[in-house]
Amino acid sequence: MESLSETQWDVLIEGTGLRQSLLALALSRSGKKILHVDQNGYYGDAEAAFSLQEADEWVEQVKGDSPTGTFRNASLWKPDEEASKEERKLSFSRAYTLTLSPQIIYTRSQLLTQLVSSKVYRQLEFQAVGNWWIYTLPEAEAVSESDQKAILKRLPNGREDIFEDESIENRAKRSLMKFLKFVVNYEEHPEIWQPHAESSLSDFLASQFQLSPYLQTLIAALTLSLDKPEETSVGYALPRIERHLTSIGVFGPGFGAVLPKWGGGAEISQVACRAGAVGGGSYVLGTGIKTVQEKGEDQPIEVELSNGETVKTKYLARGSESKDDTTPSPRALSKIIAVVSSPFASLFESSVEGSPLAAVSVVVFPPNTLTTDTIPHTHPVYIMVHSSETGECPAGQCVLYATTLYSPTSKALLDAALQALLNSAKDIGDAKLLYTLSYEQQGPASHPSLDLAFNDQVLEDVAQEWDAIMGEGVDPATFMQFEDRPGMNDDDNEGLASAN
């Protein structure tokens, strides 16, 4: 075949992260000649997923990266091989798919609509993000709890659940229902919230709906906000609460979000790249962009690749971060990926009839629930618990994805949250940590990559770039709208028997 430099490329896409992979998918029926490269030897970029061995290599890679890169301070911990009993040990490297993109996808996200309309959903297996749990200290409960241990309390899953929840008194229930009724139609009642758009959610819930601190905490959990509740604004929170509530039941009872099996966003980017390849795109990994020379209007851009080849392309779609940016990012998150020796079955049990077995549960640790003498707990901690049904770990284990806003003590806080989860989940006996991978991820303050739920802003960026590449006269309504590829030829029935 022709070498890369002999081809006149229409589009060169840099990086195979989710955004660029979705761009490749969007362009996969355009007939344009597309070269898609990634400097890493694997797909997914900041949304990749790894076996244990690949995770080791990634940690080394991050150590060599510039401190202003997306990731920093990656480190691994594994218990002493000798000390671990046979049945509670890590399995082989490939038995794990640890993902950098465990973002949940709300059922009303346009991403799902577009994965369906572009037909690539057929290559994906979606699983339910079922139960939401809130870590609660005994004294914070409305009804006293004989057990003095902190507990995980299931978040009410819709209105019926709230009615039946005995831990909420009747008057509080009425206030809560009033708020829920408002929030699912908040856009129609700007007079109620717009004057408070910049105020904190907690103040708004207290002053406008008389919600108790405990109920404020429950509501705040639904926002997946990484900020302190008093710094989470009404304008930010309401659309997220509305999204949460109105997503429940869209694809079935008992859940409002999904995640693709085998590593969430990482799997979507691979499937999208395959669609790009099926459409004729060329894929080269381990090859980045070294230099770019714009030759002026109507001249192809000359791009020198890290493998020494120089290619010409009409359009260059760059990766997410500009490589020469030396200003530190304004926002950083602290993250831990942990493997535990328990299936955590009780976390996934369905509370709603007819709901699919959840593969992902969300555990929220509101501020001040994990405070110790040495660790302040000012920002919420979230742990996404993935069962082995996700394909990310062997049966009998779970993968935990813990996140909080970065601070000098945030890693210790995440460790404390993991320990608290291990101690409080009822069925686990003496579950223990088999592996932890901790790292920090940074980016612009409101960047979609720092969100715990897939942010549809990504799709708007993709659509905009697609539009720019397709040029004048392209119908925006055709974005991601594809027919199934022909493949069916069920005319002949072989009726063959094999040799015996």
Added chain:
Amino acid sequence: MASDESLPALKILMIGPSGAGKSALLIRYCDDQFDSESSTATIGVDFKVKKLSVHGTAYRLNLLDTAGQERFRTLSNSYYRGAHGVILVYDISNRPSFQAMERWFEEAETNAMPGAILYLVGNKMDKASSSRVVRYEEGEELARRHGCGFCEVSAKTRDNVKKPFVDIVDQIVRKPELLKASSRRSGTVALVEPEGTGSICAC
């Protein structure tokens, strides 16, 4: 035909070096066509569907081609998901294509699900008398070492083209645990009504 949708589906992959004739073999088997000009036949073909009966039971084969992602060895893990069988193709008139097979075996063995059936195929048998450089015995020996089936075929002349597919399906269906491992579980969420015509609900 709606009934075909309900046949048990087997996912079979084609892998191997560029130019070995994976696409040619697939198109010969599915459409009984061969185009010696085209070397980009794979564009636009995600997978081919073929009905095949073995021991009186009909199966729906979903046959996936590499979509060119093997050229720079950039097949993704997701390509291998749920595959029951992998057909590894080399060209008997091209020594490097045969030498590359060890790495393709390694890739298939690490990425396919445990127990998936591998099958080695030496293509372009029609060139045996003129330009064969890989002996039949070499292919046979490589297959033996990996414990898999082997045959030589010609996509050009049709010789033996059905054999790899029939053999691999025969081996797959002897392993019920393999079929079970890939069946979708109760936890799977359908984004589209099963019988629906592509409409996404309530969005």
